[in-house]
Amino acid sequence: MFIDLRNLPDGQTIEADICIVGAGAAGITLAMELLGHDIRVALLESGGLEFEDDVQNLNDGACVSEQQVDLLWSRLRYFGGTTGHWGGNCGPLDAMDFEERPWVPNSGWPFQKAELEKFYPKAYRYCELPSDNFSADYWAEKVPQFGQGRIAVDHESITEKLFLRSPPTRFGEVYRSALAQDESGCTVYLHANVVEIETGPDAREVESLLTKGLDGKTRRFTSKIYILASGIENARLLLLSNRVRPNGLGNDHDNVGRYFMAHTTLRTGRALLSIPDETIKLYKTRGFENFRSEDLPMIDVLQPTAKAQAAERMLNCVVFFEQSYEGERSPGFAAIRRILRHLSYGRMPDKLGEELATIVGDLDTVAKALYARAFRDNSYRLLQTRYFSEQAPNPDSRITLGTERDVLGLNKMVLDWRLGDLDKHTILCTQELLARQFGALGLGRIQVEFEDQSDPWPTGVDSSAHYMGTTRMHKDPRHGVVDENCRVHGIENLYVAGGSVFPTTGATMVTVNIVAMAVRLADHLRSKLV
Incomplete structure (x- = not known):
């Protein structure tokens, strides 16, 4: 009732x-x-x-941390x-x-x-x-496309993790x-x-x-x-x-x-791999978005083994491939996506002026991305590695009550999402293990952008809206x-x-x-x- x-x-x-x-x-x-x-x-x-x-x-x-979380719309x-x-x-x-x-x-x-x-x-x-079986070997037999295109990792340092698709x-x-x-x-x-x-x-x-x-x-x-x-x-x-x-x-x-924890999600580096597009589809997040057309009930990801995680003293982490066009990760293109998301709910963005200013300030990059996607110009296509990592439990990463109140008279939430050295170490270790694996398999290499523990976090670190x-x-x-x-x-x-x-x-x-x-x-x- x-x-x-x-x-x-x-x-x-x-x-x-x-x-x-x-x-x-x-x-x-x-x-x-x-x-x-x-x-x-x-x-x-x-x-x-x-x-x-x-x-x-x-x-x-309010989110008061360097890495931002969208509390309103996520x-x-x-x-x-x-x-x-x-x-x-x-x-x-x-x-x-x-x-x-x-x-x-x-x-x-x-x-x-x-x-x-x-x-x-x-x-x-x-x-x-579609099943309660998360074995890669099981799905390699059940889905011929996966069986034929699956990357043959060594399972010593890198293994596989399957995700199944809900409707x-x-x-x-x-x-x-x-x-x-x-x-x-x-x-x-x-x-x-x-x-x-x-x-x-x-x-x-x-x-x-x-x-x-x-x-x-x-x-x-x-x-x-x-x-x-x-x-x-x-x-x-x-x-x-x-x-x-x-x-x-x-x-x-x-x-x-x-x-407070989220999944530390970072698109960084460029994968220069000699693998066919059909294989990439098995490991990329876009496969979920195009589920009905691709007819894939599962997606495979690459993951450092438990043994490798212990040896490197790192957190758990998985890696997707993600195909995009140059400029789609720029601030201006991100602003376009935020505007469209608001419009999909039938409302205008609260900070429309700021969003439009971001687009104008990044106009050349935005134009390139829109052109490449509209005309599917492969000369602008990128294959990126998308790291999706566990976050270390950190007592200083927290929610508190602010002084500002909502219409019910309640103190609004203040979030301070803090990432630490172990979180950064995990991304760097996963990147290194993955690069070595690709080299050993003769598949190619990773062109890195994020190289050292002393480097600041790249822009674009995301929470995947997974709040724990x-x-x-x-x-x-x-x-x-x-x-x-x-x-x-x-x-x-x-x-x-x-x-x-x-x-x-x-x-x-x-x-x-x-x-x-x-x-x-x-x-x-x-x-x-x-």
Whole structure:
């Protein structure tokens, strides 16, 4: 059942058994997993069923770091969340991602991959994957194009990692009808902006959630168990709920908001390789965008082996190929893309004048890129290596509350995304290992642009909009916000779902892993309530 909270009386209190904040991949998965178990579920979504400009503006915040993150547009604030524009790339975390690595400070999960393996099959089905097999050898037999064009790496220093393709699943569309059934036991409340987690005087238990509409009206939700499933908004809401604990809930050890991580994504260098275009298509990100025309259910990427990562004392990392034209990575061309993205949502960019000035200042490069793409002039074509790396957990990379407030009266988020020496070392090591591999195979070489640890980060470092950390999982409350079952330390009935609980990121796509963790959490909660 779906209810627009704006249609309910001001001040009303609504009861449920489990209340979930956020209807994205994690929240919808949790709700689906609880159907049919005689559990009353309230699923709260800040937006409606479609994009709304005034609701989307609630995402706004400040990014004060050298490497920028688009807080406003990288996330979607309506039913289905950011699955409304995700690319569909899916791959599980590697076994090494769960391990404590001596050269990676603050690494290690409270459990090993075998624990999550039990829940991956359901996650693959929720993401509508074509298979649960991520073996390169399996797909080399199943897809002749891949079998014939696959790069024969040595698997000593460089191995392969497969990503499978989701349609991509728009969770808000695919699972809407199941949640809309009157007998489902789940009620989805739209336009439900949670502004405070209300607790008793000792903050040992949550008593209710306070919501506030853009019209200023308030309602409360009470339940036995509460789950935050709103991505990086999880940390913000914990920090905002400071009526009883001045530093916010779950923050006795100053961990809430810390350890913000994303996938360090960098296009650098030029691959001068003697391989056919058909092979390049198997390893390039554009293969996902052209899925239907290329008929590829998978994509292969190159990855330093676990042995090589340990020997080089580096993080996990994978490498794509990316074909583009000269000038497409310039500031002016990036400004064009941002303008088009805003227009696709039916709105004009807030900083249109600045964007147009960037284009004009880079006009020659922009013109070259537009010409090359329009006429497919191969003399301007580039084959680049795109590095997609794990980020080292860093307590100084964090979310805090700023002084500026949104229309609900809440302090806006301030993000300081910090990359460190280990992050840079990982890109440089991967580049070196890859160049050696190409040379040994006689495929060619890499013309590098980023050469030394002392070099500044190149322009164009990107987060891939994969936001993790800020409510990290750890058995010890001194080192994490939630325990191994995702319960907030010190609060009996408050849980967190989504990438914000990840202690490390791995070098893989985040959505299917968020879904697997949500399936695991639902399994744990059913045992407590049924």
